[in-house]
Amino acid sequence: MVVMFTRPVDVYSSLEMLSVGSNLCDHILTDESLDKLSKYKRLNCVWSSKVQLVIYLQKPMEENIFELSLRKGIFKEDSSNIALVNDEPIKIVMRKLTTEWWVYTPxxxxxxxxxxxxxxxxxxxxxxxxxxxxxxxxxxxxxxxxxxxxxxxxxxxxxxxxxxxxxxxxxxxxxxxxxxxxxxxxxxxxx
Known part of the structure; x- marks a missing residue:
């Protein structure tokens, strides 16, 4: 799963921004999202850049549409004089990429x-x-x-x-x- 932010963000605690793996997932994902993702076994969250969060699943995603929520009070705009922290959970609707549009034969x-x-x-x-x-x-x-x-x-x-x-x-x-x-x-x- 790839979450793209429209602006560079930082995790409220810069120490957590450097974290990789399930402890980062536990820190940024809501309990509801963690419960929904638990069927995919082990999660691994990685910040690939200031605008991209990648969540690796151990099994392929089954749903075509998946709603994911990020915890409130965790994210702030990066390099801003007055950095606002998200005061509400960030809800994201993820769509599974399909290959139906691809027309060529293997x-x-x-x-x-x-x-x-x-x-x-x-x-x-x-x-x-x-x-x-x-x-x-x-x-x-x-x-x-x-x-x-x-x-x-x-x-x-x-x-x-x-x-x-x-x-x-x-x-x-x-x-x-x-x-x-x-x-x-x-x-x-x-x-």
């Missing part, structure tokens, strides 16, 4: 060497671009040999290579060049 780009090296390890990385990010995305890798006639008598793809590739679900695939047949330039990797 894309995957694989980076790595264009040729299998003669020896040693090499890696392929899948760079996934989606409005929803890579959370919950399992990568499925396969290896095939292109342009190989079905009647070919060439050796099949190494079983160990097939097993390593098929059991990898992360976006990074690390392979040993020894698993590939030397001199074959039509082997491709794809998602």
């Amino acid at each position: 894309r995957l780009v694989i980076t790595g060497p264009s040729e299998v090296p003669r020896c040693g390890l090499f890696s392929l990385s899948g760079h996934y671009s989606s409005p929803k990010g890579t959370t919950g995305v399992a990568f499925k890798w396969t290896v095939t040999r292109d342009n190989l006639p079905s009647t070919s008598t060439e050796e099949p793809i190494n079983e160990e290579l097939t097993h390593i590739v098929s059991s990898t679900t992360s976006q990074n695939l690390i392979l040993d060049a020894i698993l590939f047949q030397p001199g074959v330039n039509s082997t491709t990797m794809h998602q």
